[in-house]
Amino acid sequence: MTTTVPVRAPDVQAAGYTRSWPASIWTLLVGTFTVRAFGFTFPFLPYHLTNLHLATSLVGVLLATFGTGWLAGSVLSGWLADRWGRRATLVATMLLAAAVLPPLALAHTTPALVTTSFLAGLVYDAPRPVVTAAIADAFPDAAARAKANGWRNYAVNVGAAFAGTVGGLLAAPLGIGALICINAAVCGGFALIAWQLVDSRKPGRSFASPGVAAALSDPRLWWLLAASLAALTCTGSLFSALPLLMEGDGLSAADYGWAQAANAGVVLALSPALNGWLSRRASRPHAMTGLFALSSLGLAVTVGSTGFVSTTLGYATAAALAVPGEIVIFVAAADILNRIAPPAAQGTYAGIWGTTLAGAVIVAPALATWALTHGGDALVGACTFSSGLLGAALCWPLATSVRRSRTPNAPCPAAPWRTRGPAPATSVTPRTPC
Numbered sequence: 001m002t003t004t005v006p007v008r009a010p011d012v013q014a015a016g017y018t019r020s021w022p023a024s025i026w027t028l029l030v031g032t033f034t035v036r037a038f039g040f041t042f043p044f045l046p047y048h049l050t051n052l053h054l055a056t057s058l059v060g061v062l063l064a065t066f067g068t069g070w071l072a073g074s075v076l077s078g079w080l081a082d083r084w085g086r087r088a089t090l091v092a093t094m095l096l097a098a099a100v101l102p103p104l105a106l107a108h109t110t111p112a113l114v115t116t117s118f119l120a121g122l123v124y125d126a127p128r129p130v131v132t133a134a135i136a137d138a139f140p141d142a143a144a145r146a147k148a149n150g151w152r153n154y155a156v157n158v159g160a161a162f163a164g165t166v167g168g169l170l171a172a173p174l175g176i177g178a179l180i181c182i183n184a185a186v187c188g189g190f191a192l193i194a195w196q197l198v199d200s201r202k203p204g205r206s207f208a209s210p211g212v213a214a215a216l217s218d219p220r221l222w223w224l225l226a227a228s229l230a231a232l233t234c235t236g237s238l239f240s241a242l243p244l245l246m247e248g249d250g251l252s253a254a255d256y257g258w259a260q261a262a263n264a265g266v267v268l269a270l271s272p273a274l275n276g277w278l279s280r281r282a283s284r285p286h287a288m289t290g291l292f293a294l295s296s297l298g299l300a301v302t303v304g305s306t307g308f309v310s311t312t313l314g315y316a317t318a319a320a321l322a323v324p325g326e327i328v329i330f331v332a333a334a335d336i337l338n339r340i341a342p343p344a345a346q347g348t349y350a351g352i353w354g355t356t357l358a359g360a361v362i363v364a365p366a367l368a369t370w371a372l373t374h375g376g377d378a379l380v381g382a383c384t385f386s387s388g389l390l391g392a393a394l395c396w397p398l399a400t401s402v403r404r405s406r407t408p409n410a411p412c413p414a415a416p417w418r419t420r421g422p423a424p425a426t427s428v429t430p431r432t433p434c
Contacts, residue, residue, distance in 0.1 A: 024199040025138050025148060028090075028131045029155050031190045035094075035127065036159030038186040040167045040179035041101060041120055042066070042361075043160070043239055043260075047253055048176040052108065062117045063240075063365060069121025070358035076122070078129035078351015079212055082344060086134045087198040089347075091191045093126035098188030105177035123187075125354060132350035134199075136338055146282030149334040150275030150327070154267060157326060160239070161264025168257020215348050220340045223398035227292065228333055228356040231391030233367065234299035235326055236360030237306070237384055238263070238319055241368035245306055245377060246315055255312045262316035266323040274324065278331045287339050287402050288332035293395035295332060298325035300388020307371075307381020340402065363387075 045066060049059045073093070080089040100123065104116035131152055139145045167179055215221060246256050281288065302322040309315055333353065341349035367387070371379040 021148070022138055022199070023197060025134065027194065027197040028127075028134055029148075029152055031194060032127060032131060032152055033155035033159045035186060035190050036156050037162040037166075038183055039124070039159065039163050040176070040183050041104070042124055043164050043243075044167055044171060044176045044179060044253070045117075045120075046240075046243055047171065048105075048180065049113075051176065052113075054113075058110065060365075060369070062113055064362055065114055065117045066121035066124075067358050067362035069118040070124050070361060071121075071355045073122035073124065073126050074129060074354030074358060075212065075351045077126040078133070078347040078349070078354065081130045081133050081347030081351070085200065086130050086137070086347075087194060087200045090127055090130045090194050090198060093123050093130075094187045094191035094194065097123040097126075098184045098191065101184035101187070102181050105180040121358070125357060128354050128357075129347050129350035132334060132337070133347035135334075136341075136346040141283075142335070142338065143279040143283040145338055146331055146335055147275055147279035150271065150278050150331050153327060153330040154271040154275065156330075157267040157271075157323070158264050161260045161267065164239075164260030165257045165264065168252075168254045168260075171253050211345075212348055212352065215341075215345055215352055218340065220398070220401045221349065221352065223394065223401050224333065224336055224340070225353065225356055227296070227391050227394035227398050228329075228353065229359050229363070229391075230387050230394060231292070231296035231299060231329055232356050232360035233363050233387040234296070234303040234384055234391075235322070235329070236357070236364035237303050237368065238322060240361050240365040241380065241384075242306060242315065242319070244365060244368050244372065245380060246312075248372065248377070249310045251312060251315075255315075258312055259315040259319045263319040263323060266320045267327070270323055271327060274327050275331075278328065282331075282335050287399070288335045289395045289399035289402065291328055292332040292336070292398075293392040295325040295329040296388050296391035296395070298322075298388075299329070300385045300392070304381045304385030304388065307377045307379070307384065310377075336398075336402065 046059065046063060049062055054062075077089055077093055080092075084092075096119070100116055100119040103112070104120050107113045107116050132149070135145055135148045135152065139148060167176075170179060242259065243253075243256050246259070278288075278291075281291070299322055302318055302325065305321075306315060306318045309318060337349050337353055338346075367383050368380050371383045375382075
């Protein structure tokens, strides 16, 4: 039967090269890099709290409080992005970051540290679901979305490595409190730039947003959350457990910075080629669940090896070898999200998925601390390997649930909201429901 449906031509230019990308997307990508490159708060918060001569148990509570704020902030940011709009949410969260980070740097009492740690966590990763939803909005073509998400993750990885390297070099002469204040100033500057350059239009309301409760009733999302938490516990170990392991081996914050520099160097070398390959892979009709599983296995081996090294070179090598898995797993997760999220809930789904990053930040140091107490570095490596292996195994039910959802009566993958007027109506006879 011939059906008349609105069709938007694939964005061939966006899939092929990046010069045609909207200025709003470029602003978000550059801003993502800048905020993460000067995001000294998260990687150096353990050192800052230790310098306050707090009890080890209290440091653990404060780091968990930061992770709890991160978890809540991811869901809230994604939910607000679908209701307030992308720009309003981004500007509000970055201004809040500029306001709460200096008090964290100056706080000394337990109530003040708990409050500011939670608020700092709340805003730390708030841009992620906003950017994810904005990319889904801007690019209807799966290959173009994968390419944009690849470069977004490139910006995040290089920025994080830059923060680890530069922060490690500046921590002694400037002090970690000063680094946190620099982080706040950069967030405030990004808020002002985003207000001027990011698209202010809200997503269209052709579909009612299902909300957080409805999203949590989607079994496909739950399988993705479980697999992601297990796999990302490995990547989280590179930023939360790795400092514990290196400190236990008598290595300094500067040594940790060099390990992150090695990670950044490989990201710079591999990302262009991997992003092009992943964008072509995303154009296929099936979700990247297989690649997700392979990446989780790769992270299990490479990050798990940190439990069996004790030198700066050993840690740097492990961090460098983990890069392919890091790059692929984030793009694969974004590809799966784009396929399962309803059109009006891109931000909500991205925000909920972002809780796995916060969860990994909580689980990784807790797992490392437990393993160090009960078995030493080798048990840390074994636990990390087991976590990555679990993430790969969970991809089997994830792939099954995503595949079963693509039935003739199932909704098609999410379509973006339009920013440049209506698309022409064309008479087509689709070969598949989507």
